[in-house]
Amino acid sequence: MEKRHALLASALVAACTLGMSSAHAADDKAKEKCFGVAKAGQNDCASTTGAHSCAGQSKKDNDPTEWKYVAKGTCEKMGGKMAAPK
Secondary structure (H helix, E strand, O other): OHHHHHHHHHHHHHHHHHHHHHHHHOOOOOEEEEEOOOOOOOOOOOOOOOOOOOOOOOOOOOOOOOEEEEEOOOOHHHOOEOOOOO
16 A cells, blocks of 8 residues: 555655646746745645645745746746755
8 A cells, every 4th residue: 555655645746846847947037936925725736845845735824945936027027035944
């Protein structure tokens, strides 16, 4: 059963990664990653701490380790950061 769970988790991570990269590939020039502005459940992909590995899994609003894509030039105006916390 553990193998099955690990396989399922790997498949979900791959789907998230592929889906996010292809979905945002065309928008890359118009968007930027912004840390600390995502509402709970509205992050765009994995946490920088490894707490989860896919979009929509953040647990609290404005977590500095969570990010979402925003229109270029708006991140810092929204109170976010362009880089992950150290």
